[in-house]
Structure formats: structure tokens, C-alpha cells
Amino acid sequence: MNSTPYGAAPGTPDDSRAAETTGAPTTGTAPQSAPAAPEHAAPQHAAPQHAAPQQPAPKRSGAPLVAALAVGALIGGAAGGGVVAAVMSNTPTVVSGVTGTPLSISVNDPGNATLVTSVAATALPSIVTIQVAGGGASGSGSGVILSDDGYVITNSHVATLDGATSDPDLRVTLSDGRIVDATLVGADPLADLAVIQVSETDGLVPIEFADSDALNVGDNAIAIGAPLGLSNTVTNGIISALNRSITVQSSAVPQTPSDPLPEGEDAPFDFWNFDTPRDPDAEGQPQQRQSSTISLPVIQTDAAINPGNSGGALLNDEGQLIGINVAIATAGGSGSQAGSIGVGFSIPANYAQRIATELIATGTASHGLLGATVTSAATSSDSDVVGALIDGVSPDGAAERAGLRAGDVITVFNGVPITDQIDLTAQVRVLAGGETTTLVYVRDGVADEVTVTLGELG
Numbered sequence: 130m131n132s133t134p135y136g137a138a139p140g141t142p143d144d145s146r147a148a149e150t151t152g153a154p155t156t157g158t159a160p161q162s163a164p165a166a167p168e169h170a171a172p173q174h175a176a177p178q179h180a181a182p183q184q185p186a187p188k189r190s191g192a193p194l195v196a197a198l199a200v201g202a203l204i205g206g207a208a209g210g211g212v213v214a215a216v217m218s219n220t221p222t223v224v225s226g227v228t229g230t231p232l233s234i235s236v237n238d239p240g241n242a243t244l245v246t247s248v249a250a251t252a253l254p255s256i257v258t259i260q261v262a263g264g265g266a267s268g269s270g271s272g273v274i275l276s277d278d279g280y281v282i283t284n285s286h287v288a289t290l291d292g293a294t295s296d297p298d299l300r301v302t303l304s305d306g307r308i309v310d311a312t313l314v315g316a317d318p319l320a321d322l323a324v325i326q327v328s329e330t331d332g333l334v335p336i337e338f339a340d341s342d343a344l345n346v347g348d349n350a351i352a353i354g355a356p357l358g359l360s361n362t363v364t365n366g367i368i369s370a371l372n373r374s375i376t377v378q379s380s381a382v383p384q385t386p387s388d389p390l391p392e393g394e395d396a397p398f399d400f401w402n403f404d405t406p407r408d409p410d411a412e413g414q415p416q417q418r419q420s421s422t423i424s425l426p427v428i429q430t431d432a433a434i435n436p437g438n439s440g441g442a443l444l445n446d447e448g449q450l451i452g453i454n455v456a457i458a459t460a461g462g463s464g465s466q467a468g469s470i471g472v473g474f475s476i477p478a479n480y481a482q483r484i485a486t487e488l489i490a491t492g493t494a495s496h497g498l499l500g501a502t503v504t505s506a507a508t509s510s511d512s513d514v515v516g517a518l519i520d521g522v523s524p525d526g527a528a529e530r531a532g533l534r535a536g537d538v539i540t541v542f543n544g545v546p547i548t549d550q551i552d553l554t555a556q557v558r559v560l561a562g563g564e565t566t567t568l569v570y571v572r573d574g575v576a577d578e579v580t581v582t583l584g585e586l587g
Contacts, residue, residue: 244446248351249363251448254334256441258302258355259283259311259325263294271354271441272301272325273336273450275485279327282485283440284455285316286380288323301327302360315488318381319423319496319558319586321455322481324488336442339449341477344368344428352432352454352473354441366432366471368451372545373429374555375474377456379421424555426545427474428452434473443475453481480559487561495561497583500526505549506538514571516540517553531581533570540576541569562586 236242236250255274259281261267270287274280281301288297299311309329316323327333351365430443434454443452452475460470487494500523506512516538522528533539539547542556543566560566562585569578 244349245351245363245365248444248446248448249353252336252351252353252442252444252450253361253363254304255336256304256353256361257281257327258358258360259287259440260300260302261287261290261297263297264290266290266293269355269358269437270439271437271454273440273442273453274333275324275489276335277330277333279311279330279333280314280485280489281311281325281327282453282481283323283325284380284453285318285321285323287440288313288316288325289318289380292318292380299325301325303327303333304361305332315492315494316380317484317488317494318379320476320480320484320494321377321380321423321425322453322476322484322488322494324485336450337448338478338482339445339447339451341428341451341479344371344445344451346371349446350428350430350432350451351444351446352430352434352438352441353444354434354438354454356433356435356437358437362438364433366430368428369431369472370429372552372556373427373474374424374549374552375427375456376422376424376551379423381421424551424558425455425474425476426480426555426559427455428477430473430475431471432473433469433471435469438473450478450481451475452477483561495563496558496586497560497562497564498526498586499528499553499557499581500584501528501533503539503550503553507549511536512538513574514538514540515548516571517547517550519570527581527584531568531579533579533581534572537570537572539568539570543567557583558586 236246242250257272257274259270259272261269268287268290270283272281272283272287275282286292288299289295290297295313295316297313299313300308301311302308307329309327311325311327314324314326346368348368349365350368351363353361353363356362428443428451430452432443434441434457438454439456441454442450443454445451454473454475456474457469458472458474484494502520502522503517504520506514506516506518509518512518519528519533519535519537519539521535522533539553541547542553543560545552545556547553547556560583562583565580565582567578567580569576571577
């Protein structure tokens with residue numbers, strides 16, 4: 130699938146507009162009057178089947194300004210030989226598959242290993258490769274072990290094959306080479322996250338979570354997953370931006386209600402489709418997912434991630450989970466032919482942990498609802514600040530109850546600077562329905578802060 134730039138007809142419901150007024154899944158397209166953006170993004174979700182084998186800290190925000198071409202810088206870590214040696218001494222079985230594909234990381238000289246090696250040795254037992262089939266399609270992605278009773282987190286677009294099936298056939302390859310069956314516990318297309326559970330739990334090593342609100346730009350970032358089906362692949366870089374907001378195509382399965390995009394319009398950040406051939410033994414053609422979009426708050430990294438990395442781990446230099454890899458920017462052209470250009474995106478670990486906990490408990494996840502239609506303030510000649518401009522508020526909705534009204538420009542939400550409606554929608558969805566937070570708005574040139582208790586998107 131070709132990735133596509135921003136663009137929507139004037140007056141078209143954007144992500145917040147549709148979601149806040151109807152309660153349906155988001156459809157975040159920017160108005161055509163907004164400046165065109167040359168960027169393209171695509172999920173590094175499942176690789177084609179035929180491919181080769183908690184205390185919040187100050188946050189930053191930014192619109193998805195992705196350069197047409199970016200160069201990823203791979204950095205070397207400090208020496209981690211002592212850590213690796215200790216880890217490897219507790220992991221005596223370090224083997225390679227008969228075909229040459231590693232079943233776990235190979236460390237030939239632990240004493241001289243780097244920081245990246247130590248992170249990989251620590252976290253690799255918690256990373257899995259997921260084979261998915263259903264809806265006449267098949268593909269593979271990555272996942273991260275959450276608990277010793279078999280729960281694994283991945284992307285919704287991995288677990289449902291981009292929304293092709295709500296009843297996937299799942300097979301999981303563990304880092305030690307075992308292949309086990311798994312079942313889908315729950316998927317949340319609004320966060321593009323899903324939880325599956327493997328059938329065998331012996332020897333599972335859960336990942337340790339970091340506080341993703343405490344990250345800094347420039348921190349080390351190590352990605353582990355199965356790009357192009359190459360399991361246990363390790364890449365490294367840095368965190369290049371925090372609280373980036375992107376819009377990607379929804380992975381809602383056909384049975385899930387969603388808001389269609391206007392006829393002829395494309396998602397600003399299109400999904401990188403599986404592009405897998407139809408299973409010749411399956412009946413019928415793969416189902417086409419509905420055209421809708423979601424807004425996601427993401428960590429931006431230059432660690433190389435590619436199709437098949439989706440659902441895999443982004444780690445800090447202690448081997449703790451800081452994010453679930455979800456998408457990359459491309460320089461244009463067909464997503465099935467493009468690769469990493471050094472701009473990748475990951476769902477923050479704190480957000481992923483909340484969604485996973487709710488999916489395990491109930492099979493569904495909650496998302497906040499502001500109850501307002503919003504656009505980018507930059508498109509209004511009457512606005513002299515950037516932010517999310519309120520066009521209208523829903524009767525007795527969260528925004529109206531907080532005293533907000535049409536013409537107000539929201540500039541900060543829950544401590545995160547807001548630059549447009551995509552930022553606002555992404556940050557509203559991070560919170561569960563019913564949560565209370567503060568926001569800053571500008572009315573008639575005067576800034577004020579107000580407390581708001583969110584409704585629930587449903």
C-alpha cells in the first residue's frame with residue numbers, strides 16, 4: 130500500500146470531531162486548509178509470510194513533522210561485559226537454529242560485550258515472534274511477554290492481520306525456539322494494542338516495565354523483534370522525540386464500528402499493509418478493512434525498525450520496556466518495498482501497560498472523551514497561538530461541564546503541550562473514561578487553566 134500525505138476536504142470531521150461528537154472510533158484527518166505535510170508513516174507490523182526467514186515528568190509535544198528523508202544514527206553503548214557475563218552465566222543454553230537463524234542471542238565473548246549486548250541478553254527471553262493467519266491472509270509480527278501465566282502484548286494490527294479477522298489462528302515462537310499455540314484475549318484498535326495468551330507457560334520470562342513518562346530525548350533506545358521474519362533481531366539508536374502524535378489507519382476488524390473517511394481521502398499516516406498473498410487453502414479473499422484512522426501518542430526513535438518489528442519491544446539501557454513498536458516513517462513509494470529511514474514510532478510503555486491490564490481483565494479498554502469538535506488553531510486567521518481550536522462542545526459533555534466553549538484554543542492537556550487536534554485527541558485517548566485532569570486554554574488572548582473530568586468513548 131502506498132503511504133499518503135495529509136489532506137481532507139474543508140469541514141471534514143477530524144479525529145476529535147468525529148470521536149468527540151459521535152462516540153465512534155476516531156477518524157483524524159486534518160483539514161485541507163492546513164499546511165500540507167510531506168511525511169509518510171507506516172506500521173512495521175507483520176512481515177509478509179513469504180519474506181525471508183510512575184511519576185510523570187515534564188513532557189514535550191510536537192506535530193508529526195517527519196522529514197522526507199532521515200538518517201538513523203546507530204550509537205555504540207558503554208561496556209556491558211560484566212552484565213552480559215552475569216546474564217549469560219544464568220542462561221547456559223545459547224544456541225543457533227539448524228538453519229542458522231538464531232533462537233537466542235549469540236555472545237561469543239561476554240567479557241567484552243557492549244551495553245547493547247547486555248540489554249539484548251537481558252530482554253530477549255521476553256520477546257516472541259507471532260505467526261498469524263485468518264481472513265484469507267497470513268503474516269508475522271512481534272510480541273512481548275507480560276506475565277508468567279502466558280499473557281503477551283502486541284499490536285492490534287498484528288493480532289488481527291490489519292483488521293482482516295477477529296478470530297486469528299496464532300502461533301508463537303519463544304526465544305528458546307519453542308513454538309506454542311496462542312489465543313486472542315482482547316484487541317483495542319484505538320490504541321493499536323492487543324493481548325494474546327500462549328498455551329504453554331513453563332519458563333516464561335516477563336518483561337520489566339520502565340516509566341515511559343521519565344524518558345529524555347537522547348536516551349538510548351534498543352529495539353528487538355522480527356523484522357521481515359528474522360526473529361531476535363537487535364538494533365539500537367536514541368529517543369529522537371517524545372510525545373509525538375501521529376495518525377495511522379485503524380486496524381478495527383470489519384465487525385467493529387468505525388467512521389469511514391470521506392470518499393477519495395486517505396489516512397495521513399497509512400498502515401504498512403501485510404501485502405501477503407491469499408492462502409490458497411482459505412475460502413474467499415482477504416477481507417478489506419474499513420477506512421478509518423486513529424491518533425496515537427508515540428515515542429520517536431532512530432533505532433532501525435521494519436515490517437515484522439510491530440508489537441516488539443523498545444527498551445532502555447537497563448533492558449526495561451519503554452515502548453511497543455508500532456510504525457515507521459517512509460520516504461514515499463510502496464510501503465511493501467520501503468524500509469527504515471531512521472524515523473520509527475513506539476507506543477509508550479505506561480499507555481501500553483494500562484491498555485493491556487484492562488484487556489486482560491475485561492477484554493476491552495477504556496478511552497477518554499472530551500466532548501468537543503476541534504480543528505487546528507493554525508488554520509484559523511483569528512487564532513494567534515497554536516493548539517486545538519474548539520468549534521463546538523457537546524451538550525453536557527466533559528468540555529461543556531468544564532466551562533469550555535467554541536473559539537477556545539487548548540494549548541496544554543494533562544501537562545503535554547498541544548499543537549493541533551491530533552495532539553489533543555491522542556492525549557485524551559491515553560486517559561481512561563472518567564479520569565480527571567487539567568488543561569490550559571486561551572480565550573480572547575488570555576490563558577486559563579481548568580479541571581476536566583472526561584467522559585468515556587463508547
